[in-house]
Amino acid sequence: MIIKKNYVKELTWRGMLQDIMPGTEDLLNKGMTTGYIGFDPTADSLGVGNLVQIMSLLHFQRCGHRPIALIGGATGMVGDPSGKSAERNLLDENTLNHNLNAQKAQLEKFLNFDCGANSAAIVNNYDWFKDFTFLDFIRDVGKHLTVNYMMAKDSVKSRLESGMSFTEFSYQLVQGYDFYYLWKNHGVMLQMGGSDQWGNIVTGTELIRRKAGGEAFALTTPLIKKADGTKFGKTEGGNIWLDPKRTSPYKFYQFWLNAADADVSNYIRIFSVKEREEIEVLEAEHSAAPHLRLLQKALAEEITIRVHDEDSLTQAKAASVALFGNSIDGLLDLPQATFSEVADSITQFEITASALTQGINIMDLLASSTNICKSKSDAKRAIEQGGISINKEKISDVNLIINTSSIIKGIYILLQSGKKNYYSIKITAA
RNA sequence: GGGGAGAUUCCAGAGCGGUCAAAUGGGACGGACUGUAAAUCCGUUACUUCGGUUUCGAAGGUUCAAAUCCUUCUCUCCCCA
Structure with missing residues (x-):
């Protein structure tokens, strides 16, 4: 050899x-x-x-x-x-x-x-x-x-x-x-x-x-450090794992996509097998148009394929594009099968159709039916601060009753807390 | 073995009988700005059926009233032997 x-x-x-x-x-x-x-x-x-x-x-x-x-x-x-x-x-x-x-x-x-x-x-x-x-x-x-x-x-x-x-x-x-x-x-x-x-x-x-x-x-x-001094590999949600059961490919992809500019050059050298020249070209393109986040995307794509596979990456990207689009229309326009994949790749909760028909208070939905918020007080705060959206639409009424009219694509409700945390609620029969 | 200091909400750390769900800083979260970046600014940070309810190492006690005073216990740190 x-x-x-x-x-x-x-x-x-x-x-x-x-x-x-x-x-x-x-x-x-x-x-x-x-x-x-x-x-x-x-x-x-x-x-x-x-x-x-x-x-x-x-x-x-x-x-x-x-x-x-x-x-x-x-x-x-x-x-x-x-x-x-x-x-x-x-x-x-x-x-x-x-x-x-x-x-x-x-x-x-x-x-x-x-x-x-x-x-x-x-x-x-x-x-x-x-x-x-x-x-x-x-x-x-x-x-x-x-x-x-x-x-x-x-x-x-x-x-x-x-x-x-x-x-x-x-x-x-x-x-x-x-x-x-x-x-x-x-x-x-x-x-x-x-x-x-x-x-x-x-x-x-x-x-x-x-x-x-x-x-x-x-x-x-060396120990990898982030530019802001915090520990690498952890997010709000805890550790980022390679096991898709612990960290979904979507979240895995998002983790890399969210790398700060100050860190991404270090990361791509370590975590990709790209050659130096290729990386330097990407860096030049990135600094010319940082908002395109070419480095982050290249990094996220390569690692997601290596750790998961091509299909997982395609799905994670589709979900990212759809969810981070500006309006609900982009999501509604997706074919049903694609939409289901998006809904399945983010954190999902289930509630029964009958419960929804009766109507569920938004705070109960956030804190009891799901654990999006850790308590009702927390849910109330989040709503009052404008941190909660349903189907991409910000809500402000803490007493809002959610019912079947919020269902999109037949069996889903899309919940968002903060800018980046998406959850799907799947409506199950009875 | 002797002497001292301490244990407070995620962390550090104020508080020294009522005005304390508890200063301040950090972290975290949310918002604005942006590029799903960084920096910055603003807000929030026990639970609640919004009437209240349970918190300050543990258990008792004093008081109209305790994180704050007393007793016992548990643990931690420091100094002397």
């Missing part, structure tokens, strides 16, 4: 390189290298926060190297103290397995597992830890690193005051052994990860050096 691109240079211009161990670039330029990144199965879906790691594996593979995604079935049982201020709760084995399988399925969508020598692979560290006894571990692994060395890590030092269990203290050894194991058995020479993983990764290279006299390398990606 010929190296297609200089991975380090690639990461550098994409703004994805934080720290790198000396010699890493030479290693990568010498020939196909196997590298891995670990994922923590704390939830049954990966979120956009994990996307940076996934993309570094993807870029890695596109440069001609062989990526391995490690899912932490074993490390997940211990709990990584990095960046955590308090002891973590342990997940039970069933949850862990469920999460692990779900994440595995998501990772499989990104990497190519059938492209010859640099085909990707997924491994689970539980496989080599399940039969590793405690005594063997402390003799074979623990013996090589001193407590002094382990205590010097930031992840440990920062917890010395508040306390940390032996379990979490041991975490770096467990992760360090992963690297050793993969180095020895799978020819893995490089571990990557977020900058908070540097300490854990280095424990791995150190273990390889001391235990086997071998050499291994490391690089980390």
Whole structure:
């Protein structure tokens, strides 16, 4: 396998390189290298926060190297103290397995597992830890690193005051052994990860050096920050997930479309596989006509296809265009099937036809029949402030009774709270 | 073990017997402006059948009246040993 691109240079211009161990670039330029990144199965879906790691594996593979995604079935049982201020709760084995399988399925969508020598692979560290006894571990692994060395890590030092269990203290050894194991058995020479993983990764290279006299390398990606200083990957509604059941493709698409100008250039370098020249052209076009949001659209389209699929993207775009149009007419003109898709892609609630025939007070509709507002007081406030629209028409009467006359397209009512939050109410029989 | 300080609405943090659903700041939400951007400005931020109702670590008590006073309890922080 010929190296297609200089991975380090690639990461550098994409703004994805934080720290790198000396010699890493030479290693990568010498020939196909196997590298891995670990994922923590704390939830049954990966979120956009994990996307940076996934993309570094993807870029890695596109440069001609062989990526391995490690899912932490074993490390997940211990709990990584990095960046955590308090002891973590342990997940039970069933949850862990469920999460692990779900994440595995998501990772499989990104990497190519059938492209010859640099085909990707997924491994689970539980496989080599399940039969590793405690005594063997402390003799074979623990013996090589001193407590002094382990205590010097930031992840440990920062917890010395508040306390940390032996379990979490041991975490770096467990992760360090992963690297050793993969180095020895799978020819893995490089571990990557977020900058908070540097300490854990280095424990791995150190273990390889001391235990086997071998050499291994490391690089980390920076933590993504938004221009306004808030955390990347979260919105009012919470985390943005890759799982369509948790975050619909429409919301996923909207998340990227809403990226601020100040952030979008960074994002597109990280989350798209477009080449530098192409991105720079887009940026030029964007600054010439920022209101067209070409960068945001290009970014949103590419990621939505990669994470979901072409159909989901088409639907998300159709829904976005229809909902953000100026009047209800654009929506009413849609064919019934398309309209239904739009209604289904946004958050949907159901109410019965009979309830609607009797008439429902708008505040009950917002706070009781649905959870668009968290209480009636909240609903009242929203209406008084002009934040609620029905079928794109702003309402001002808090005592408004909603009945069948609000139905559009046969079985729907379109509710909007604020500028961007759309909900559809589906009228069900009886 | 001894001595001190504290626990207030999402967070930080005022309040020191009635004028407190509780200052101020942050966050969040809504509106205006725009490009579904940023910045800015304005408003809102316990629940309610709009009569009231339940909140200030927990449980009691004093009082016409308590976040504010007393008792006990729980937890947190600091100083000395």
